[in-house]
Amino acid sequence: MIKFHPSERLLRGFAAGELSSGINLAVATHVEYCQCCSETVAAIEDELAFDLCKLDDEIQSPFDDMLTSILSASDETAVLAKDAFTTDKRESFVQIDGKKFKLPRTVQRKMERQEGQNWRNLAGIHSSALGDFDEYRASLIYIEPGVQVPMHKHKSIEMTVVLAGSLSDEQGVYKPGDFIVLDNNIEHSPKTQQSQCCLCLTVMDAPIQFTQGISRLLNPIAHLLF
């Protein structure tokens, strides 16, 4: 069962298509997994469509030409597009640490475009960058079983969606689909259990800072994770 969900404000921004690209990616991934939030988004989309129908239609524009050109678009175009899609059966898996995972649709194409995943490993924490999304960077993070990520703090915000396995921190245990938001007020040190790894999607906007004694020496991890 998914226990941690994005706020309604985020779901609204998502339905309106007005979130920053990186945040959109994290929310979309959760929504793909979460029946409950996907129903909420659908309800918000209904409201937004209702607003659309109430909009002013008095803008006088030459729409006749547009209508004519659309109606003359041949049906063959439609058929061709249909074929192109149906033959495209994407099954995207990622392999790491001898394990195989299925990726959510939201990141499948990004992984395919990358041609070979570029995993970097430090102290049992592996990361593979998916790219920069506006001011955010998205990565897949794989944490080996029995690994504690040193206590750290975020410069501003980090969003994580658990994709497989589980992860826990001071706030609780996170299972697949769970959506975790951390801002710069929260220090945390997530860990995996002895027998359980964790794969997650992480979107963050600045290198994290390690806050406790010796783990300050782990600064490289901050750059690995970002």
Add this chain to the structure above:
Amino acid sequence: MMGVVSQDTKHNISQHELAKSVMVEPEKPNDWSELLHRVAMHRDRRAYTLIFNHFAPRLKSFGLKLLKQEQLAMEMVQDTMLNVWLKSHLFDSSKGAASTWIYTIARNVRYDMLRKASHKKEENFADDLWPILEERSNNNEHHAFTLLENLLLQGELVQFYPVMSECQQIVIEKVYLEEKSQQEVADELQIPLGTVKSRIRLGLGKMQQAMEQDHD
């Protein structure tokens, strides 16, 4: 021009005006679904024209708010309404209102236009975020099992295997645990690929059900 129009040469009215004159704009949301359905089934130009006349100007107002420029807003309207014309067969009235479907297409088109305008090199396409126009008919099934498949891949669902029939179990073990492709399994068992797919789907469905009951 349609045959009907060309008979009426003395008035020489456009399709646009013709549709306006012979049919009244629908009042209820259901009517938009009905019109969209007629476009999908019969390529009904008159039904499409009614939809177009209602939505095009409103979509333009919608587009202008974020895109700012008249030309970009018109481009968004054109792209959205072309999708409505060419992909009306993808609209499923059991999943939601026609106006919502059209709104989501416009939102996606606008999102991609904004991304393009900002010259960002990253590729976060609207289709990846909101799969409105996916052609796969089993779109939902395809992704509904991702969480379950990951448990399966990690060998964590063994206790639920007995809920599947023996032939489902064999196919699922081969595909997920022996990492064979669906085609390889079909060849090996000498059954059609479609049968492999449906056994996987039914087997995963049974395990999903068993797992949900287990949680209750």
